[in-house]
Amino acid sequence: MTKTTISEVYQYVDQEVTIGAWLANKRSSGKIAFLQLRDGTGFIQGVVVKSEVEEEVFQLAKAITQESSIYVTGKVQKDERSPFGYELSVNKIEVIQQAVDYPITPKKHGTEFLMDHRHLWLRARRQHAMMKIRNEIIRATYEFFNEHGFVKVDPPILTGSAPEGTTELFHTKYFDEDAFLSQSGQLYMEAAAMALGKVFSFGPTFRAEKSKTRRHLIEFWMIEPEMAFCKFEDSLVIQEEYVSYLVQAVLKNCNLELQTLGRDISKLEKIKAPFPRITYDDAIKRLHEKGFNDIEWGDDFGAPHETVIAESFDKPVFITHYPTSLKPFYMEPHPERDEVVLCADLIAPEGYGEIIGGSERIYDYDLLKKRIQEHGLDVDAYKWYLDLRQYGAVPHSGFGLGLERTVAWISGVEHVRETIPFPRLLNRLYP
Structure with missing residues (x-):
């Protein structure tokens, strides 16, 4: 047989x-x-x-x-x-x-009940479809970066310092030292890029952020490329090509899964590079025109702001050149406007918010050291990072794509908790 x-x-x-x-x-x-x-x-x-x-x-x-x-x-x-x-x-x-009294019957169940039985809920047709789409995005990620000459590098999960400060990090003891669960592998990927040219990582990251929104997880997975001899504009081109590649791969290889989820495929078929770009200044003006008069220059955008901006486009949109005060210490300032940095967030359409954050990195030793001090960080903890600016510093750029938000957007599901096998939420560590 x-x-x-x-x-x-x-x-x-x-x-x-x-x-x-x-x-x-x-x-x-x-x-x-x-x-x-x-x-x-x-x-x-x-x-x-x-x-x-x-x-x-x-x-x-x-x-x-x-x-x-x-x-x-x-x-x-x-x-x-x-x-x-x-x-x-x-x-x-x-x-x-022979299974007896399987708890998830064909009748409708509440979200908390289903989350308590996540180990079984994964078997459902809808959850199966999302895991298959997640897997295709991961497969296509490796394929894209391998085809473009990137080398996969694995940064550590336990770190002694943080790229964006330690206020939202999980603290632990590393024998007799303080350590933190990584919120990003970026700093280590910069070191790897100085050795290997173009690199990317794919691994878990952690944020001790007490948020309950549909866009947030405590533990999530990030794809973080870093590129030597790469200016800000060059990085944007890689980002839009990469995201387009992911969407087209899912359309090609997960058609049945998209049907299972009831996804409007016509919206995904429009996702091809290049993507529109607006500056932070433009975004503020657009928000004022839409009635958001309470937001001022220098304020960060929340989910409602990102959604309103994205509604004007049928593709992801880059918002570029944010105020220096809103961004981490390592971002390269605009050559003609010190109050903004060479960075961009990529906002997905249909209300899914930011899926990529990226920037050109500071490669001047003195400026980087100054920024570290201005952010109240321990210079000694970043000595190795400063070394990268002393021994063959070059212009370099990178970005991070949040896997779960990207899966949610491409799948058309409302909450990121369904896009990861076993979500870690503010009040959930089980199962």
């Missing part, structure tokens, strides 16, 4: 195969049982016709409980009515383990 997976059944049309699966759901009449099967690679309907199988097989099909594990054997058939395109005409069932 040929063993295969649901994703591979297209190779065996009109042939008999065996699939190891779980019963996601079922319905039956007196003569036919319809089994919704999943195996991790996808979902398929198994049809058991009473007149075509032994009586014990049909009774077993009616008796199997939700999320029981089984082996099913049957003939693969094309089915134009199915989004997947195939179904299985079942003639044999072997129960591996």
